[in-house]
Structures are given as C-alpha cells and as structure tokens.
Amino acid sequence: MRDFYGKDPSYRKADMTINYLGYWTDNGATYFWNTEPHKSYEQTIYDRFWNDLFKESKLWGLTVYEQDFMSVNTDTINATVSDVYSGKSWLMDMGNAARMNGLTIQYCMGYPRHVMTALEIPVVTQGRVLFDNRPSSDHWTIGVSSLFAEAMGIAPYKDDFWSMEVQPGNGYSKYLHTSDLTEPHTAIHGAISTLSTGPVGPSDQVGNSNVSLIMRCCNTEGLILKPSKPITAIDKQIQQMAFGGNVGPEGKVYTTYSNINNYIFGVILAANISIDYTLMVQDTGINMVIF
Structure with a gap:
C-alpha cells in the first residue's frame, strides 16, 4: 500500500523527534494536567499555543505537531459524522499545512481510517499505537499494533514513561484522584520505547530521573540507537x-x-x-x- 500511494519515507527518516531523545508531558507524565492558575485545561491549551499554530509555530521552534483525540473529534463533530469527505479533507489540509511550514505530524487516538489516510500524507511520520500511558500498567505491549503502523509507513509510539518508580506530586495522580501511582517496570518501558523506532519520551519530575536507564537508548548527543525496523510480535x-x-x-x-x-x-x-x-x-x- 505504501508503494501504491507513493508514500515518501524521507520525512519519517528525518523527523528529529523520532531520532533524538525528547521530553514528554502527555498522559502519565509528572506534569500532565498542569494548568495555568485559575484556568481549565482547555483554556490553558487555547491561550498558550493553539491559535494559528502552524502559522506561528516556526517562530518558536515547533518541529512536530500532535493531533490528539482523533477518534473523539471524528465521532463528535457534525461534519465528520454527516459527510463522507470532511474527515479526509481535515487530515489532508492539516498535512499540507504542516508540509508547507516544515513540520511533521504525530497521530494519536486515531482510527485505522486515519492511519490509512496518512499513506497520502508523508509528513505523518509517527503515531500512538496504544491506549494512554498509566504508570503500573502494561503500557509496553505494542507488538501487534506496531505491525499496522509500520505497514502504513508510520513509526510506532508507545507514549511517555517514567524512568523512576516514584514521581512525588505528579500531575497524573491528581488527574486520576489517586496518590499511589508507581511504575515498577521502568526498564521494559525504556527498552520498548527504544526498539519501537518511534519517539522515546521520558516524563519524570525535573531532578528525579534515572539518567543511566534513559541514556541506554541513545548516544551522548541524544541520537536514539534504534533498530532497522520496529519491534513486533x-x-x-x-x-x-x-x-x-x-x-x-x-x-x-x-x-x-x-x-x-x-x-x-x-x-x-x-x-x-x-x-x-x-x-x-x-x-x-x-x-x-x-x-
């Protein structure tokens, strides 16, 4: 299918966020749901960077755009549930804008239809292949879903992970209204992240990282030492x-x-x-x- 649609792999190979170690604040991260004072999560997002994102992003150094909640957007917007063309137009317009602005895209919480559409959008270089990360869960079991992502020319991303078992005062515990979240299996999360060929995103509290564990994934410059293909079942x-x-x-x-x-x-x-x-x-x- 990649050959049929002529998907250009050069964007994926050159994507900095796939090739170099990063830092992530998504689901499961210490600073997840860390809003501005007296503002909701939505207000924080919109006030800080959502408006004119692609137009202004190059000015402050954005390199990759994550389109999250794709399934929710598809199922709850009138246009995408009442018109067969709107969903594809949304993705194609996004992809064209990203390409013209020199950005790449990560798909998150997408349906297979979204991932298959990315065959026509070469700047979609990576995609989440599992549910939201939650410490203490089996959020490393990406061996089956990664097969589909790789077939569509997308680097699989498992989501962020903790490199230390305990992250005091982390925002994800607040979000889930619990105080006992731990991550006892940090090593396998780090290994799977590295072998996925997607981004590697430790998400620890500042000053509370297992540096030796994290640095097993990359060289001293942060270049991820990934295999030739994603690890799969x-x-x-x-x-x-x-x-x-x-x-x-x-x-x-x-x-x-x-x-x-x-x-x-x-x-x-x-x-x-x-x-x-x-x-x-x-x-x-x-x-x-x-x-």
Missing part, C-alpha cells in the same frame, strides 16, 4: 492469541533486528510468559544465518 504469538492450541507462546515474544553493513544483529524480547515455550529461529522473523 512474532507470527506464532498472534496465532496463539487468535486460535489457541499451543501453537505459540502464552505471553509476549517480540523481535526486531539491526542491519549494520549487511550484518544482521537480532533482538528477541520475551515477557509475561506463563508456560515454557521453545522459540525456533525460523519463527523469529529475523533473516539470520544459522551456524
């Missing part, structure tokens, strides 16, 4: 999920590889395996030479 896992019958693992088995000067270095990640499983080389999806 092996076919046997998907078969097991769909049909059962002990044809695949009861758990997650993801693989990817790095091609460096025509040498293939495979990566295998297995987690939450409930029963023993023997992984055969031919089932990894990695084209390796067997000695």
